[in-house]
Amino acid sequence: MKDVPVEIQPEMCKVTDALGILVGKWKPVILLHLLNSGTQRFNELKRSLPGITQKMLTNQLRELEEEDIIERKVYAQVPPKVEYSVTEYGRSLEPILHAMHEWGAKHTIHKQSKKHNQAEAK
Amino acid sequence: MKDVPVEIQPEMCKVTDALGILVGKWKPVILLHLLNSGTQRFNELKRSLPGITQKMLTNQLRELEEEDIIERKVYAQVPPKVEYSVTEYGRSLEPILHAMHEWGAKHTIHKQSKKHNQAEAK
DNA sequence: CGGAATCCTTTTGGATACTG
């Protein structure tokens, strides 16, 4: 049995793969929102995400769609109607999102206590 | 009881917080490597990560250090000796890394079957 | 040995205006 090679690269890293899909200023937020609101139209999303521009919303949605994480359903109507929802495959990201959320909640505390200590030391 | 506000921003998102720490081309790879190799010197790390430049290695290490994820220990010697290791706090990221790795492994399959289907459809 | 400094290219993100 051979040893695992010690030479590592980002391209071979499974963690990096997963990470790449979630990276983007609004992607986690969009995903979380879709996960607990179910299907949403473009402008519904936009209203729920104050501060996002159309361009960014479109952009992030497209990237998530390319990765098969969300589904885009276009209705042939005037005016147009487009619905977005998380695919079943997309739901497989939930454990990751959950782990991150858990960690993030504790992290907030950690950061606060660090700042507190630094303030004391000053 | 008031409803949870539907207005969301990246800055309020715990998931985004966690994500921010792991983001960086080499951060996950460095972290994983340190996690199962224990303490490593700068050049040991560099050798284990072919393709990385000193600048990037320094850069990513500094950012992880700032977040208190890794520890940097400098020995007052000539020639210099600097050791890096994961802090206990850093180890709290393991569930996230694990979830990502698990997902990444399956994702590879998913991508392959997608490409396969596309090749067929051509 | 373990960097810092500089310069450059690429990638992201933002503002704004226009359109089927």
Add this chain to the structure above:
DNA sequence: CAGTATCCAAAAGGATTCCG
């Protein structure tokens, strides 16, 4: 309504040189 298209600023990443 749900987008494009442009242009621009900021951030990330890369190559190279120099240093205590």
